[in-house]
Amino acid sequence: MILSMTGFGRSEGVFEEKKITLDIKSLNSKSFDLNIKMPSRFKEKEFEIRKLLNDRILRGKVDCYINLEMLDNVTDVNINHELVQSYMAELKKVAGDGPDFEYLKMAVRMPDAISSKSEELTASEWQFLKTLIDKAIAKFDNFRRTEGEILKEELQRNINNIEKYLLAVEPYEQVRMDGVKERYRKSLHEFDQIDETRFYQEMAYYTEKLDIAEEKVRLSQHLKYYTEVMTEEDFNGKKLGFIGQEIGREINTLGSKANHAEIQKLVVMMKDDLEKIKEQTLNVL
Incomplete structure (x- = not known):
């Protein structure tokens, strides 16, 4: 909750x-x-x-x-009448005759003239x-x-958006790999002699290096886990913050491996929703 x-x-x-x-x-x-x-x-x-x-x-x-x-x-204010009159009398002795009001103004400023009642x-x-x-x-x-329910709706909307963008990556994956293979093939054709075995070894290496299947699986798992914790656990703000960090790592890795303009656009939109999640999570207890 x-x-x-x-x-x-x-x-x-x-x-x-x-x-x-x-x-x-x-x-x-x-x-x-x-x-x-x-x-x-x-x-x-x-x-x-x-x-x-x-x-x-x-x-x-x-x-x-x-x-x-x-x-x-x-009122809980207590005026010590006898003490105030005593202060006024002493002031008159020192200063001589004068308006009583002026002496009163000085007397009420003296220690213990006005105090609060000491009722416990x-x-x-x-x-x-x-x-x-x-x-x-x-x-x-x-x-x-009440505020938490509003937060939950906003967070779930952003999580759903990231899941939607992640699904939208799939159609571009094969096109992306075919494009990489074609670029390497054209580059190698510029040389007189081509070692086909070496070519396929290089292609296997770069295919593995650019593969984003693991990142997609982990990102999908983190998104589901975020929703579970948000729905089922109390006082979950800090935990949601940690899960949000893991989501960010997978999105960043996805972006660094993308090597395709449309996938990069989807990654940017994921990051935009993730920033909203981070800001909102800061206000979760």
């Missing part, structure tokens, strides 16, 4: 007048590369959040954003956040499956 490395999932909910929104998105990567942005309130659980995401997402360049919004004008993250809130993470990952997985 094909899963795309590109994914997106969002979940949100309200816990005790706090709205929590969680977004997960990913692009392709050779490994699991996670970037998390979250409020300081949840920092103590960063390791657990990373593990939850790593266990389920497996691979990709992943961004996770957790946003916290206080509802009904509830409760077990029930952490459980609520984990539930949101699970929901976001579930949507993320659905996105990957």
Whole structure:
């Protein structure tokens, strides 16, 4: 089964007048590369959040954003009124009389004048956040499956194209070998004496050297294997990449042995589809 490395999932909910929104998105990567942005309130659980995401997402360049919004004008900011007034009084002693507003602006910048409430993250809130993470990952997985189906159709289309071009090579094979033999025969006729035994030995050598039967068989096998792995195995992106490399080797050898204009054209079209396969395979989980 094909899963795309590109994914997106969002979940949100309200816990005790706090709205929590969680977004997960990913692009392709050779490994699991996670970037998390979250409020300081949840920092103590960063390791657990990373593990939850790593266990389920497996691979990709992943961004996770957790946003916290206080509802009904509830705020987690605490102003130390007594300390601010004390700062203002001391500033007046030093600077003399002046507008209270100016002293207030200076006082609120002083240490500990404004702070966040030190309410600890409760077990029930952490459980609520984990539930949101699970929901976001579930949507993320659905996105990957949908994208994977589109990828599979594109990959299969390109594999089918290469198979079609490979079958189109066959009509040119005998014509190609007959042309090679005729060229060698004409070249040898330019000499006064021809050793027929040597001629046929040379022809056997070049016939074997230019034979593409093995390359055709191996290429056909690799194409079938690619389809099998794509259809039957999970988390198959790296394996498909390796098979794609083997397909490329056989196509290149086919091209180097072709020695025929029409076969060369077919090889070029095979390479074009193979490049598309390589690009698409990079996005397979």
